[in-house]
Amino acid sequence: MAALPPARHLLRAKDLADARYAEPLAVADLAAAAGLSRAHFSRAFRQAFGESPHVYLLTRRLERAASLLRTTDRPIARICFDVGLNSLGSFTTSFTRMYGRSPAAYRAAYPPAADYALVPGCVLRAYGRPQHRTFREDGADGPVIG
Amino acid sequence: MTIKIATAQLWVHDQEVALDFWTNKVGFEVRADVTLPELGNFRWLTVGPVGQDDISVCLMAVPGQPVMDDQTREQVLDVVGKGFANAVFLSTDDCDAAYAELSGRGVDFVDKPEDRPYGRDCGFRDPSGNQIRLTQLFELPNQ
Numbered sequence: 001m002a003a004l005p006p007a008r009h010l011l012r013a014k015d016l017a018d019a020r021y022a023e024p025l026a027v028a029d030l031a032a033a034a035g036l037s038r039a040h041f042s043r044a045f046r047q048a049f050g051e052s053p054h055v056y057l058l059t060r061r062l063e064r065a066a067s068l069l070r071t072t073d074r075p076i077a078r079i080c081f082d083v084g085l086n087s088l089g090s091f092t093t094s095f096t097r098m099y100g101r102s103p104a105a106y107r108a109a110y111p112p113a114a115d116y117a118l119v120p121g122c123v124l125r126a127y128g129r130p131q132h133r134t135f136r137e138d139g140a141d142g143p144v145i146g
Numbered sequence: 147m148t149i150k151i152a153t154a155q156l157w158v159h160d161q162e163v164a165l166d167f168w169t170n171k172v173g174f175e176v177r178a179d180v181t182l183p184e185l186g187n188f189r190w191l192t193v194g195p196v197g198q199d200d201i202s203v204c205l206m207a208v209p210g211q212p213v214m215d216d217q218t219r220e221q222v223l224d225v226v227g228k229g230f231a232n233a234v235f236l237s238t239d240d241c242d243a244a245y246a247e248l249s250g251r252g253v254d255f256v257d258k259p260e261d262r263p264y265g266r267d268c269g270f271r272d273p274s275g276n277q278i279r280l281t282q283l284f285e286l287p288n289q
Contacts, residue, residue: 003159004159004227004273004274005159005223005224005226005227005228005274005275006220006223006224006227007224007227007228007275008159008227008274008275010227010228011227011228011229011271011275014229015229015256015271018256018257019256019257048224048228049228119264120235120262120264120267120279120281121257121260121262121267122233122257122269122277
């Protein structure tokens, strides 16, 4: 009998982040879902999916926030808490960094779109997730030398 | 002339595990299960939904040499296991009932039933990591 695909256990952690982003999930919870120690998990997750579990969870939450900004009239502060973030200030900062405009400006730029009506929700969720951007404080996007 | 979809392929890591999942948990029926000794015991295994005889899903084992070199096989297994390889979109006339029934048989849902603009749907993965959506489409205007 063949073994499970190599990354199948890591997918359980990713699915947990997708399903329960609104709860106070931490990397330790994701590691437990994958059945790995926290230190080993972060490395393995990053190797499999190209970003750290922390960043994945953050971008998932911001993607859900962007979706709620587009499709609901909930107040911005409530959206922040509804996606599992607990600081309005850091939500606004992270959102603005990823989407290039503040939550309010983002909402104003996207009238509720019936265009999305027939695209499955899982597709929107996957393709709507923002590309993680930093101010290069972690050096990840630094210039290639040589 | 007509062209219709007959069979679509899913990569699976283990055909026995996949067969058990798709028949005993999802409730599909076996359409073909043929092992060919002359092709290195290649097993053509297809399943399909009861009541829709002309469409099936082929549960394809990820092959080794000579079809795939070992590195490619590992890559395919890895991509399947990351959930990036395949998706199947199923429809139902009652999403909540289907969710309850499949959950009761041990299907591990990643999305519980929820209303979408197009219908009510939920989602699960097969044992290999393939994403399956189960949707109860609303009636749309102009259709």
